[in-house]
Amino acid sequence: MEQLEQYRIAENLEQDLGDPSHPESVMSFKTVMELDEQEAFPEQELTWLYNWHLQDYYVPANCGGKFTNFEEFLAIVRVLSRRDQTTGIAFTTLFWSFLCWMAGTDAQKQKLSKFIIEEQGALCLGYSEREHGSDLVNGGLTATKVSGGYILNGEKWPINRATRSGLSFVLARTGEEGEAKGLSLFMVDKRELDSSNYYNLPKILTHGIRGSDMSGIGFSDCFVPDSMLLWKEGDGLELGLKGFQITRTFCAAFSQGAADTALKTTLNFALKRIVYNKTVWELPQPRKVLTDAFLDILICDCETIGAARGFSVVPEQFSVWAAVVKYFVTRQLEQMVNDVYVVLGSRFYMRDEHDYGIFQKVLRDNSIISMFDGSTVVNLHALILQFRQLTKTRQRRKPKTMSAIASRLETTFSLQKPAPNFEPTKLELFGRGADDSLQGLEIALTQLEELKGNPEVDSEMLEKLIALSNLVLEELNAHDEAIAQSKFEFGHEQSPELFEIAKKYCALHAAASCLHMWIYNRQLLGDFFAQGEWLVLSIHRLLRTIRPMPYSISETYSENVANELVRLHKSDKLFSIVPIQLAQSIIKQEDKINELIRI
Amino acid sequence: MNSSVSNQTAIANWLIQQLSEKLSLDKSSISVSEPLTRYGLDSIDAVTMVGDIEDILDVELPSTLFWDYPTIEKSSQFLADNYDVSAIAFDSDAATPEVVEEKVPEPVAAGKSKGWGGLFGRS
Numbered sequence: 001m002e003q004l005e006q007y008r009i010a011e012n013l014e015q016d017l018g019d020p021s022h023p024e025s026v027m028s029f030k031t032v033m034e035l036d037e038q039e040a041f042p043e044q045e046l047t048w049l050y051n052w053h054l055q056d057y058y059v060p061a062n063c064g065g066k067f068t069n070f071e072e073f074l075a076i077v078r079v080l081s082r083r084d085q086t087t088g089i090a091f092t093t094l095f096w097s098f099l100c101w102m103a104g105t106d107a108q109k110q111k112l113s114k115f116i117i118e119e120q121g122a123l124c125l126g127y128s129e130r131e132h133g134s135d136l137v138n139g140g141l142t143a144t145k146v147s148g149g150y151i152l153n154g155e156k157w158p159i160n161r162a163t164r165s166g167l168s169f170v171l172a173r174t175g176e177e178g179e180a181k182g183l184s185l186f187m188v189d190k191r192e193l194d195s196s197n198y199y200n201l202p203k204i205l206t207h208g209i210r211g212s213d214m215s216g217i218g219f220s221d222c223f224v225p226d227s228m229l230l231w232k233e234g235d236g237l238e239l240g241l242k243g244f245q246i247t248r249t250f251c252a253a254f255s256q257g258a259a260d261t262a263l264k265t266t267l268n269f270a271l272k273r274i275v276y277n278k279t280v281w282e283l284p285q286p287r288k289v290l291t292d293a294f295l296d297i298l299i300c301d302c303e304t305i306g307a308a309r310g311f312s313v314v315p316e317q318f319s320v321w322a323a324v325v326k327y328f329v330t331r332q333l334e335q336m337v338n339d340v341y342v343v344l345g346s347r348f349y350m351r352d353e354h355d356y357g358i359f360q361k362v363l364r365d366n367s368i369i370s371m372f373d374g375s376t377v378v379n380l381h382a383l384i385l386q387f388r389q390l391t392k393t394r395q396r397r398k399p400k401t402m403s404a405i406a407s408r409l410e411t412t413f414s415l416q417k418p419a420p421n422f423e424p425t426k427l428e429l430f431g432r433g434a435d436d437s438l439q440g441l442e443i444a445l446t447q448l449e450e451l452k453g454n455p456e457v458d459s460e461m462l463e464k465l466i467a468l469s470n471l472v473l474e475e476l477n478a479h480d481e482a483i484a485q486s487k488f489e490f491g492h493e494q495s496p497e498l499f500e501i502a503k504k505y506c507a508l509h510a511a512a513s514c515l516h517m518w519i520y521n522r523q524l525l526g527d528f529f530a531q532g533e534w535l536v537l538s539i540h541r542l543l544r545t546i547r548p549m550p551y552s553i554s555e556t557y558s559e560n561v562a563n564e565l566v567r568l569h570k571s572d573k574l575f576s577i578v579p580i581q582l583a584q585s586i587i588k589q590e591d592k593i594n595e596l597i598r599i
Numbered sequence: 600m601n602s603s604v605s606n607q608t609a610i611a612n613w614l615i616q617q618l619s620e621k622l623s624l625d626k627s628s629i630s631v632s633e634p635l636t637r638y639g640l641d642s643i644d645a646v647t648m649v650g651d652i653e654d655i656l657d658v659e660l661p662s663t664l665f666w667d668y669p670t671i672e673k674s675s676q677f678l679a680d681n682y683d684v685s686a687i688a689f690d691s692d693a694a695t696p697e698v699v700e701e702k703v704p705e706p707v708a709a710g711k712s713k714g715w716g717g718l719f720g721r722s
Contacts, residue, residue: 137642179634180642180666237642238663385647392654429646429662432653490621490644 002524004415004578009057010075011580016052019572019583020083020261021268021355029356032084036361037351039210041164042087049080049091050120058094060101060422064113069419070308074253075580081257085365086209088254093161095250096125096169099243100187102424103231108187115167115189124165126156126217127240134378136171136183136237141219143172143184145233149225150174150186155201157216160372163200164213166190171236183236186228197222208364242427245318248326248373249311252304255333256297258366260575262337263293265355265362266344267569281566286343291562292541294575296336299538300329301577302517303510306412306437312419313412315426320386320435327379328506330370337366380502384494386430387505391483393433405440412436413513414520415578437512438476438505444515445469456522461532464553468539472511475546479505504546511542517577525577528564533557609688610675613655617648618671631671642666652678655686 018025020032027045035042049055057076059065067073073095081088100112115121132139141154152172156162168188175182190198201216231239270280270290280286307325311318341348344359351357370376397405411417448466451457482501518535528534533554540553552558565575573579611631619626622639629638635645645665653660660682661667668674678684 137636178636179669180636180645180663181669237666241643382643385643389647389650389654430650432650432659488621489623490647491639491641 006069006072006415007075007578007580009072010079013052013054013076014079014580014583017079017083017583019585022586025583027080027083027087029083029358032086033351033356033358033361035084035211036086039205041211041213042084042090045084045087046091046122047120049087053117054080054091055094055116055120058092058097059113059116063101063109065117068421070250070311070422071305071415071419074250074256074304074308075578077250077253078256078260078574081254082260083257085254085258085362085369086211088257089209090122090161090164090212092250092254093123093125093165095247096123096243098246098424099169099185099230099239102242102427103185103235103239104187107227108230111189112167112187119166121167122161122165124159124161124168124217126159126162126168126170128158129155130157130216134374136240137180138177139171139173139183141170141172143174143186143224145174146223149223150184150229152186152188152198152219152222152224155216155218157201158204158214159216161213162215162217163203168217169230170217170219171240174233174236180237181234183240184233185230185236185239186224187230188224188228193222193224206368208361208366208368210364238429241429242424244374245322245427246311246424248322248379249304249307249318251369251373252300252307252325252329254369255330255366256300256304258362258369259293259297259300259333259336261358262340262362262366263290263297263575264569265359266290266293266340267565269344269347269354271566271569280343287562288558289339289343291558291565293336293340294561294565295534295538295541296332297575298534298577299510299514299542300332302514302538304329305415305577306513306517309415309419310412310436312422313408314434314436315423316428317431317434317436318427319429319431320383320390321431321437323374323379323382324506324509326374327370327376327383327503328510331376332510334366334370337363377499380499381492381494383502383505384498385490386433387483387498387502388488389430389433390435390438391433391480393435394439394480395484397439402440402443405436406443408436409440409443409516410520413516414524416521416524435509437509437516440516441469441473441476441512444512444519445473447519448515456530458531461536461557464536465532465539468536468543468553469511469515471543471547472508472515472539475504475543476508479508507542507545511539514538514542521577526579528560529577531560534561534564537561605679606684606688607675607679610678610684611671613687614671614675617651629671631675634669635665635671636669640665645669652687656682656684657686658682 017027020027020029022028023030026048056066057073058067060067077088077092080091094116097112097116100108127136128134129139129141141152141156143150143152156170168190170186170188171183172186173182174184198217198219201218204214206214267290270286273280304325307321310321341359347354348359351360411419448462448469451462514535518532522530536553537557540549543549568575568579572582572585574582615626615629618624618629618638624638646662649660649662649664665674668677
């Protein structure tokens, strides 16, 4: 498998950070556990990352930074988060800068770029309020127009890095309560404020990411100049919702990092622990649990890496795609972490045993990811509101539409193809019913049919794959039929059944993304990927959640996937469709030396 | 279609119809001069409703249309002034003047019993 350029920085960062299981490494499990126990902010770790100039990858190249594409960005945040989500999230609040890259003036962009790159500045996002939660348009923080600027009054809470940041994006009400155009977004540079006019709220004690600066900020007759307003007065909600499309998608990277560590530390245990004269790994049930966990990671990779590239190709479709990723990936991996802990046994609960007790930290830290930046319910609701459009659009596809989808799918999913530059101004509040992954499902089916007789592809595997893919299509057609027959209502009192339908839609979406990913990268991502057995098992796994299916589709495939999991683990490769080289495990190297000595 | 019904009225009627169906409201309770949010239509719903109009007019509209023109009166005026809205004017439900005058019951309860009535009608 050849090295993909977009993964080079993540691999470099990985090597420079070193093996997290080695106590001397930067962000080692030992260190991050100690910080967590003290509920201490990871100050030194963040400084190390700034000195490494990781912040440059959060600033677009045309604004003075090194950000070029989200696929690279995703891999970077994953590498951080597999060590410590507290640090990963604290550093990655920098991704709110996309609000400015999207809507800022040249002067605002220049200022922010300098602040992040040269001044090692940090950001926070002030949207939610104690009394209003996600009901943004009824927010109580007001901005009253005065000559040359605005007067801010009110509080934002709970806000990650509210205290430890120089710059806050603050959503303030400039119009009437409840008005969509009544909100404006300010990029507030705290250094330029009169310090007597703003204050920070105390750190909130949390279940996970305990070292985070989870606090709040308040303003009291605080003057901010016009130059801190982003875009125009009244455009705050539009900007805020578009910004969410970016950040909701990339929350997936935090989950991916957690999933990696949960599986690795459990494997460390299962491969060595002897019970009934065998290792835990050699027992069929735990091996199946861990193999399924690996499949979950691969499925989520296809969905998330597809989306990361899709941002450059179909940014206008992200009112749908971001909601799918934020719901599906974070929940699937949250469930995965919950599934594997039984293999670790009671050690999963211990704070100072087995790999420094990292598992219980991952479990606690990770449980916030599906909640923040738009909860599970918020994202499913966003999908429900778009179902009619999605169904109509799919029904109306014509040959010309299909060939356009085919062309976009290739650019989106083919990792070898350069994705165009991301243009944030092309984000749309709603995607007008377009969703290439599922609307291009028939294209994938045709491509699978065309592979029949290809000597590179195992015919039995292909047969299974085609049969399963047809079931995905059948389910999608049934979904559209159900939507067409249902009564639609606006508002927040949607039927609970619709939320279940939305979950199914996400599972189908993931299945389609897996298919596209395999079809366009079959010859690129190595033998294991190419063989497609993991794909058959993955589609089967997804379908099992939405219709009755046989328990197992192939014991042999499961064994082969299990063997690949161990191979990746032993060679310190990332559990991923792009298994980049991780920092070499010193412990494993010692094991190897001991093994050689024994021989 | 009744030719005396202006384009703006036709759109206004169509919007009233939509709101009454999709928010389970009595049409007589909907005033053209009140903000749509008063009827429980939140900001994201309002964006979604733009898609419904785009479907009928077969034209791309600003997704913030109902944010910028937050009453039926203002949005219907904006649409009538800037777009060819004859497709809505010809829509049987919308163009029925009685809808506004409320002399006859709701013409077709398609939304309640048969899905969204004609969802797949357009080819």
